Amino acid sequence: MKRLTPRFVERMPSDLEDGILYIGIETGTILHRCACGCGHEVNTPLGRTDWSFTYDGETVSLWPSVGNWSFPCRSHYVVKKNRIEWAGAWSDEEVEAGRRADRALKERRYGTLETPLQNTEIAPIPTSVPAPTKPRWWTRVLGRLGL
């Protein structure tokens, strides 16, 4: 599969079609079938520590990447302007590091270990992404302390 076509829906259909990115604004969820063609349903919930998407009126981009580590295919890709951009498969160590980073992010944000059950993990931001322009909070704190 090379592309996903966005479809805005009020209610998620029980049976998903291949090649469609189902976007449920009301429910804050995005569903699609794994782009490798294995047929697994991929759930990428929207949220500040989950996924976000941009829609330019025609195409949709989803961020961060989708890492289907729980599926046998272990496919990993980014949806960019409806196109599937394949990313490399991760080793077990990388998957575990990604999970830890995701948990740490959610703990900082929500102060809890309880995260909704998901079959899909968020991959950490690849190194090719520009660094955030805002300094991290601890950089600001150190700056204020004159360190």
Ligand SMILES: [Zn+2]
């Ligand atoms: Zn797959």
